[in-house]
Amino acid sequence: MTTRAERNRLIVDNLPLVGFLAAELSARATHVPREELAAAGALALVSAADAFDPGLGVPFGAYARRRILGSFADEMRAMDWASRGIRRRIKETIAVRDTLAAALGRTPTVAEIASTMGVDAAAVSESLADADRAVVALDEPMALSLASDLPLPDEAAALSERREVMMRALDALPERMQHIVRSVYFEDRPVKEIAEELGVSHSAVSQQRSEGLRLLRDALDRYFAEEPGVVPLPTSKVSESARDAYFTRIAASGGRRLANVFLKNAAAL
Known part of the structure; x- marks a missing residue:
């Protein structure tokens, strides 16, 4: 376990991490006050410093980040008005x-x-x-994906690559699905408004939104697979041929590495 002095140093050194993560999440989930997230995150940081064991071989920053994001999730659940x-x-x-x-x-x-x-x-x-x-339920798959993917301040290069892959994957989605995902998550438009625009039901828009997010997750999982050559299990529910066509569109939109990852993995299926 850490000494009192080491524990205090961990807290002071990592306070900027709380502010960074709170700012990033509140910018995406605008219904959550940044101050309340920061307060919850600071308490989680202190708790993490108290419980941290250097002997486990896990960097404190990664350990604290998980605890902070967990506190954010709890705070968002508490703020959710809908039982x-x-x-x-x-x-x-x-x-x-x-x-x-x-x-x-x-x-x-x-x-x-x-x-x-x-x-x-x-x-x-x-x-x-x-x-x-109604806000998106926090137990819905991907509801906190943005929060869990928030980078540390020194992860700029990795973040840049991740954003590039994400945007190319978004551009490769089927036209209507892409429009729905962009409208909901980039333009903050209500699902009801999108449904009326497209002339479809509220549930149809929600289904397309969810499937679009699952396809994006499949693309990110494939590109950033921990073991090269090992294809992660898909989360999307589309047919294998539709998924392969999606990956082919992503491969065609980027550079050599993007093409190598998606085409090689597609051939391995």
Whole structure:
């Protein structure tokens, strides 16, 4: 274990890390106050310094970073206004609305949804209003991917490479899927607005968004695989041929290394 003096030095030396990570995350999750993230992160840093064991062979920066990001996740969960019950009610209401819309060929009225669900119209109206302001659930895959991928300040070169691969992978997504991912995560547009623009259901946009994120994760996992030549298991649900076509588009968009990684790994499947 560390001495008191070493523990204090670890805290002082790594306080800028808390501020850096809090700033990076709050810039992406604008509904989370930076000050509250920083406070939670500082407590996590102190806790990490108290529990750190140099004998484990893990750098303190990496150890503390994991603890800090974990505290951020807890803070974001605490700030999430929607309970599991509310989310379940929203999900059920949206599912009924989309089913009726498909059957009727138009958007159903609140009364029609309420009649189908066996509830009063006020409950349906409340659920639909909640759906419009609902944030992404923190237990959804990839919900904290941005936070978990936040770099340390001295990781600029690795970050630059990662961003380049990410942008090329984003550009290679199918056109509609790419538009949805860009609209949600780069332009902060509500899913409802995107659905109305595209003339599709709220759930269809959400599905495309989630699948787009899974494809991006597949691309990053393949490019940054820990063992060269070993193809990571995919997370996306598209067919193997569609995934291969996606990787081929990425390979065609970049330099030699990008092409080598994606084409070599594709041939290994």
